[in-house]
Amino acid sequence: MRKRTIALCIILVGILLVPSLSTASLLRAQKNDLAFETVREQHLRDIQNHFPIIVPQGLYHTYDEMTILLQGLAINHSDIMSVVSIGKTFEGRDLWMVKLSDNVNQEEDEPDILFMGAHHGDEKPSYEVLIFFIQFMVDNYYNGTESVREAINNTELFIMPMVNPDGVEAGTRKNCAPNHGPFGLQKKITSIGVDLNRNYGYRWFLFFLCPWRYYKATSVMDRTNVYRGEYPFSENETQAIKSFMETHPIIISLSYHTSGELVLYPWGYTKNPPKDEEVFVSIGENISRLDNYTLSQSIYLYPTLGDDCDWAYGEYGIFSYTIELGTVQATSDPQDLLEMCTSHVNVNLYVCQRAQLLQKK
Ligand code: 0X9
Ligand code: CA
Ligand code: ZN
Numbered sequence: 001m002r003k004r005t006i007a008l009c010i011i012l013v014g015i016l017l018v019p020s021l022s023t024a025s026l027l028r029a030q031k032n033d034l035a036f037e038t039v040r041e042q043h044l045r046d047i048q049n050h051f052p053i054i055v056p057q058g059l060y061h062t063y064d065e066m067t068i069l070l071q072g073l074a075i076n077h078s079d080i081m082s083v084v085s086i087g088k089t090f091e092g093r094d095l096w097m098v099k100l101s102d103n104v105n106q107e108e109d110e111p112d113i114l115f116m117g118a119h120h121g122d123e124k125p126s127y128e129v130l131i132f133f134i135q136f137m138v139d140n141y142y143n144g145t146e147s148v149r150e151a152i153n154n155t156e157l158f159i160m161p162m163v164n165p166d167g168v169e170a171g172t173r174k175n176c177a178p179n180h181g182p183f184g185l186q187k188k189i190t191s192i193g194v195d196l197n198r199n200y201g202y203r204w205f206l207f208f209l210c211p212w213r214y215y216k217a218t219s220v221m222d223r224t225n226v227y228r229g230e231y232p233f234s235e236n237e238t239q240a241i242k243s244f245m246e247t248h249p250i251i252i253s254l255s256y257h258t259s260g261e262l263v264l265y266p267w268g269y270t271k272n273p274p275k276d277e278e279v280f281v282s283i284g285e286n287i288s289r290l291d292n293y294t295l296s297q298s299i300y301l302y303p304t305l306g307d308d309c310d311w312a313y314g315e316y317g318i319f320s321y322t323i324e325l326g327t328v329q330a331t332s333d334p335q336d337l338l339e340m341c342t343s344h345v346n347v348n349l350y351v352c353q354r355a356q357l358l359q360k361k
Pocket of ligand 3: 119120123257258
């Protein structure tokens with residue numbers, strides 16, 4: 001009987017103690033709360049420690065997997081790689097811009113090159129080739145691979161694997177911002193998404209001058225897959241790229257898409273050849289030798305109004321190319337994807353060499 005009373009007492013005290021203990025430890029933790037900087041450092045260390053086990057679950061990285069991978073790589077290779085957010089999408093995702101260069105935190109007098117992927121969220125290989133490229137570059141810098149060292153030491157590579165992360169996560173071509181009718185005049189939401197590759201500002205208004213010529217190149221109807229948005233650069237993503245371009249003297253840009261095995265150069269809005277056609281063709285022919293794709297002025301695929309290449313060339317004189325990877329929108333064959341990734345490492349490295357010659361001119 002006494003034993004039972006003692007046991008009951010112990011259990012009772014135990015029950016009373018448990019919450020008070022946990023409250024006490026909570027209080028202690030709060031008192032010793034870490035300074036923000038320390039939390040940040042700890043968070044970064046966590047990423048670093050977990051980094052080796054972060055590999056994509058599927059064939060393609062998700063946005064979150066890519067984010068963690070890029071941050072981990074930038075921490076592990078902070079002398080040659082940085083990653084910053086140049087804006088946020090409608091759904092709040094950061095738009096990551098990677099920089100690869102020696103003295104990465106300084107802006108040196110070296111040619112700037114821009115690589116972009118996934119303007120269209122349903123063209124997954126277009127960001128995967130760039131994630132692969134980043135990884136390849138940092139993995140091969142220290143072991144002395146000459147072309148890699150040469151590119152990182154003598155150029156500034158800017159790489160934005162996912163221009164449209166909301167679209168990537170939703171599996172859609174367009175972004176995920178709400179539309180309010182063709183010119184944004186309606187109160188209610190009428191549809192979702194703008195085709196970012198129709199939202200750049202070069203000759204954007206031509207549509208209103210000759211709609212019969214451009215009715216296939218773009219669309220004012222917000223429900224269509226090539227909806228251009230309410231006005232030029234109306235979207236967070238294109239706005240972020242515009243601000244970036246205004247502050248970085250890019251010489252060559254490559255914008256990856258799928259599909260068609262094509263290397264395309266401006267113009268997309270007219271059959272007139274670009275003023276620098278000779279240079280476009282000479283660089284383009286070398287790219288197509290490396291990936292075995294067909295080189296063409298982009299309008300011969302079909303006309304577009306408001307794509308990034310016309311704007312980059314028209315506004316800044318950048319040697320801008322669209323590369324249409326593969327034969328299908330998103331291959332499910334790992335071998336096929338790997339082949340795209342490796343051949344375009346070579347394309348990207350070639351472009352770095354060529355940019356140095358352009359700057360010396
Ligand atoms: O339509 C586009 O934005 C690009 N093709 S895709 O199938 N990936 O959607 C092509 C843009 C290049 N410009 C022209 N073809 N004019
Ligand atoms: Ca540098
Ligand atoms: Zn595309």
